[in-house]
Amino acid sequence: MLNTIRRSLSAKFLILFSVMLITAGINLMHFLYFENLKHSDEYTLNVLGEQKLLIQQMEYYAISIAEGANDYRTIDESRKNLEENIQEYDSALQALTNGGTFGGRYLTPPTEDIRTYITSNNQLWNEYKQRVKLIVNSEIHGQEFQDALRYMDENTHELLTINKQIAQGYTNLADYKWQLANEMTMLFIILNAIVFGLAFVYTRRFLRPLKMLTSTINSLTKGQHEVRAKVMTNDDIGILARSFNSMLDIIHARTKELELKNKISEKVNAHINALVKKESESNQRLQLLAVKLKEQAEKLREVDVAKEEFTSMITHELKTPLVPIQGYCELLLDGTLGELTQEQKEKIQIVYESSLSLLQLIQDVLDVHKLELGKMNLSIRDVTAKELIDRSIKRFKPVVETKNIELVDGTEPEIIVRCDPERILQVINNLVSNAVKFVSDQNGRIKVSARRENGSVVFVVEDNGIGIPKEKQQNLFKKFYQVDASLRRNTGGTGLGLAICKGLVEAHNGKIWMDSDEGRGTKFYFSIPIGGMN
CATH class of the missing domain: 3.30.565.10 (Histidine kinase-like ATPase, C-terminal domain)
Known part of the structure; x- marks a missing residue:
């Protein structure tokens, strides 16, 4: 029966743990998914910011070449920087267009509206890039250089405007995603509240009969031997309470029986002492009484053996259901089965400490019994x-x-x-x-x-x-x-x-x-x- 109770309690706690684990897993997946989206959006906006900076730098270097006509060192350095800026801008624009990776990290794929702006940006950039290359490769005082410089001056603002429109599109997309994330978060909060509410109700229903059983045990330790556990439910705890009451009834009956046998033994001993004092009694009668005394002593030894076996059996049966109770309490307290509210932790702590007290009480009773019988084994x-x-x-x-x-x-x-x-x-x-x-x-x-x-x-x-x-x-x-x-x-x-x-x-x-x-x-x-x- 105790094994059945233990298996039933284990199954219920396993179901509760599974539900809480699934809920926690969904929450984690939700968090990781939107966290990745957030990082991708932030990185995409950073790339767009770098593109804006590259455009401004290209304009600056072009002006530097034009104004530094007699400073060949400045001109060569600016042309080199322009070539690098063209390569960086091309790489970033290609990654934005295809929605792939840039710098080893994923960029957010563009929506249709954003792709329209990117297409416009590509068209303008291709023409703009050709003018930048002319500035890099043509003579400063030549007509091609001047035309290219004029084109850059006229179209830089438009290129920056398109870049800003693309960034605004990604910003709006990120805002939509986080609005959706907030709605999903509220949904999961409601789901968690339902799960933990059910866990609270079940835990409260589980704790109440255990507290009543613990109160009964405390009353027994104070000498109130007639007290019995109140059976509040018909589940596993109720079965345990009924079994506990049956055990107490058996112990009470055995105790009465032992008291009666002890009284009989006392009367026999008193009778023997009286017979010993009478010198007139014959040896034959004394021998007969000795035989009866021996038989009585054998019966008393049998009673002691039965008492010892019964005590060992009772302590073992009491310890057996406490092991899974303590184990699951520890799993609930350390968060293995999911996070509990503070009130739930306090209730579970009460159950855990009560089970430890009960286990210590059983061990103390067993030690006292062994000491009384002189059967305490020592490892010296x-x-x-x-x-x-x-x-x-x-x-x-x-x-x-x-x-x-x-x-x-x-x-x-x-x-x-x-x-x-x-x-x-x-x-x-x-x-x-x-x-x-x-x-x-x-x-x-x-x-x-x-x-x-x-x-x-x-x-x-x-x-x-x-x-x-x-x-x-x-x-x-x-x-x-x-x-x-x-x-x-x-x-x-x-x-x-x-x-x-x-x-x-x-x-x-x-x-x-x-x-x-x-x-x-x-x-x-x-x-x-x-x-x-x-």
Whole structure:
């Protein structure tokens, strides 16, 4: 059933992602298309501007040749410049006429109206070009030179006018294109609004039952064992809620059964103790009672085995749907599935953090269960205390930096401890996490250190936070205990962290204790024998 729910949720998110991806792709194609048109239009207008400049330069060089009759250096340089201008103008005009490339970049193809102006320009330019060549190649004082110079003077203005008409035609064409681009942009804005509106509605519909399920879980952690999740929909989340309620009913029934068996066991033990005290009872009766006791003990062991198997199965089944939920939340938050509004991001962040809290709660319950049964497997090896503390500081560095909290290391590098590094790191992380919750965001200070003391390595996590009242310190290491309910609401947590710390430290043949004054901060200590354990 959980696999079916996971596949259904995956399909829905895949459809949503596909629609958002298609919308984003269309937007990108639209943007790139009109951006290319814009660059082409701008470059075409630049070429027309260069043509205008070439015409003015040709007129200037022709006059320079006429006025510099005795300066042969000026005349030769001007004739060379005129020849270059003719070649450049021909190349640019040919590219404008054919709508091809010029200078390695595409020019905007001309419309029919623009082509009419270009044709007129070609006709006038061919005649104009012949006169420019006469100026380049004929004698200055000859009649041909004077006629060509007179022709240029009379027709330069007309050539510039046609150039201006062509430029105006391309300007009008560019304005039309951008008017069309603006209309297309408005269309895509409306389309995006519809797509993201549907995404918002679907996300809201998806979040509400998950929040109700999370609220139910929080109530269970506070000891309200009769609470059940409200089934709000008939979709995958509704199926998950009904399955969750069925699981709670099974757990409740098994718990009642175990309580009854425990009561029976207590009565049996009391009866055995009474029989032992009676010296007048015969050995045969004692043997009979021993047999019954053994049978009862076997039954209790079977109950423990069943309890362990059931707990493992429940934690596995609870973890399975959380993996795709967390994965898709991460895809939505980092923009892989498309951009979300700020409100959508905040809602998705709530779901993501709630799923992380639920996963941590499941892991904490499983750890507590293993510690109670003495089945916590440890991987023992030598490690430096500084390595463990550095890893913890690195993990919390982003959190303390955003809160302006000082987190420092006061450990010498050569202190070696024999332990399970990951489990001891879990203890340090739990203590540092608690310290971060209860220090001031502006002037908070947390120090993590380790030292050798009486054949053990003593780790210390101290802070300058709000401290803990003396009357409540003796219960801190009990399961599900927190100083008061307001702290649970403000900082989160299930009350299992310190209980797990105590179990892990004692599994290493160590001990854990604390020292705190209300309003003056808190110090948590735990020690591990230097020789460790096998």
